[in-house]
Amino acid sequence: MKTIIGLAAALALSAGGGACAQDALKPDTPSILAWSPEQQSLGYRTIEDFYKVNTIARGEQVRPLVMAPRQIDPTFTHDGKAWTVASYMEAFNVSGVLVLKDGDILLERYGMGRQPADRWTSFSVAKSLTSTLVGAAIQDGKIAGLNAPVTDYIPELAGSGYDGVTVRQLLMMSSGVKWNEDYTDPNSDVAQAGAAPVEAGLNPIVGYMRKLPRENAPGTTFNYNTGETDLVGILVANAVGMSLSDYASAKIWKPYGMERDAIWMVDTSGQERGGCCISMTLRDYGRVGQFMLEGGMAGDQAVLPAGWVSQATSRQIDNGAAGYGYFWWMNESGAYQASGIFGQSITTYRDDGLVIVINSAWPRATGPDLSAARSAFLDAVHAAATD
Known part of the structure; x- marks a missing residue:
């Protein structure tokens, strides 16, 4: 199996910096993209000590995750070497692996000093949760539907390149608005957006992006x-009339039964970054995957519209790889994945009832060697879980 981080990884660094930058608590905080291994090990677990965050509150009830009678401990061969779960975790700085089959735990391991109650930052895995909150807002009647104009919910974009762009086109990353995501270019949009002058009373990412020109017809490329994933977060918050953290709490954390409050990094205006950085426990990552696998149901409550999960997690547009849904990546094996740099992923095999969570602190944001090793590991876990 080839993992779907593909194009997102190739574009590098897209999850962690630029766009509407996070708000550091201390002015001398180094970029999260350049943390040393020691800073990663501590900081990914305690992001609230470095950046401003909002809380996603859990509820009174916790959805149990029960150990399955059969536990797995797969081995595999990759790059001419035999690997175990333990050796893979040590070599690739993995802080947690969780495997759920039909909602029960087949494998749960921790590394790097992490404990079960410790949270870990998501990087771009947050994008997939943000798109899920769009579905919740449609179900609640707060967003008229996927074909609703973006300008209905962010009116400051009227008269810009976003005129005529729909919610669906944003979720497919196909607005047609010109955007340069090259992190090696100091003049790229992703580098410039976070440093743009702030206009009074206007979210800084909205202020930057409403000045961008149209490059392609919406929905085609x-x-x-x-930047647009942060825009989607602003869109949801405007539509529902509350913060993304409060909405995530009301729609997922409380009704589904997450075990610990999560935290969501905010930008310099105090708005949660729709594209980055929710911190949660390993088991709560698994519950996010299980929530999607169960069709967006929390008990007998339909949080998402009928058919939303199937549509969001299937190919909606050609991305040069296996396809892209609504902030979810497809792969050739039929799995779908939420992906973040430095080795964060929730990989779900819908036909097998299988969710695999990996949290890591890779030495680089991405790379073909890192992705290939994770692919081999996922293949081995998938084979062991479905044997």
């Missing part, structure tokens, strides 16, 4: 755009 995939163009990975972290």
Whole structure:
């Protein structure tokens, strides 16, 4: 199996920086993209000590995750070497692996000093949760539907390149608005957006992006755009009349039964970054995957519209790889994945009832060697879980 991080990884660094930058608590905080291994190990677990965050509150009830009678401990061969779960985790700085089959735990391991109650930051895995909150807002009647104009919910974009762009086209990363995500270019949009002058009373990412020109017809061309994922977060918050954290709490954390409050990094205006950085426990990552696998149901409550999960997690546009849904990546094996740099992923095999969570602190944001090793590991876990 080839993992779907593909194009997102190739575009590098898209999850962690630029766009509407996070708000550091101390002015001398180094970029999260350049943390040392020691800073990663501590900071990914305690992001609230470095950046401003909002809380996603859990509820009174916790959905149990029960150990399955059969536990797995797969081995595999990759790059001419035999691997175990333990050796893979040590070599690739993995802080947690969780495997759920039909909602029960087949494998749960921790590394790097992480404990079960410790959270870990998501990087771009947050994008997939943001798109899920769009579905919740449609179900609640707060967003008229996927074909609703973006300008209905962010009116400051009227008269810009976003005129005529729909919610669906944003979720497909196909607005047609010109955007350069090249992190090696100091003049790229992703580098400039976070440093743009702030207009009074206007979210800084909205202020930057409403000045961008149209390049392609909406809905025709995939163009990975972290700024637009932050825009989607603003759109949801405007539509529902509350913060993304409060809405995530009301729609998922409380009704589904997450075990610990999560935290969501905010930008310099105090708005949660729709494209980055929710911190949660390993088991709560698994519950996010299980929530999607169960069709967006929390008990007998339909949080998402009928058919939403199937549509969001299937190919909606050609991205030069296996396809892209609504902030979810497809792969050739039929799995879908939420992906974040430095080795974060929730990989779900819908036909097998299988969810695999990996949290890591890779030495680089991405790379073909890192992705290939994770693919081999996922293949081995999938084979062991479905044997």
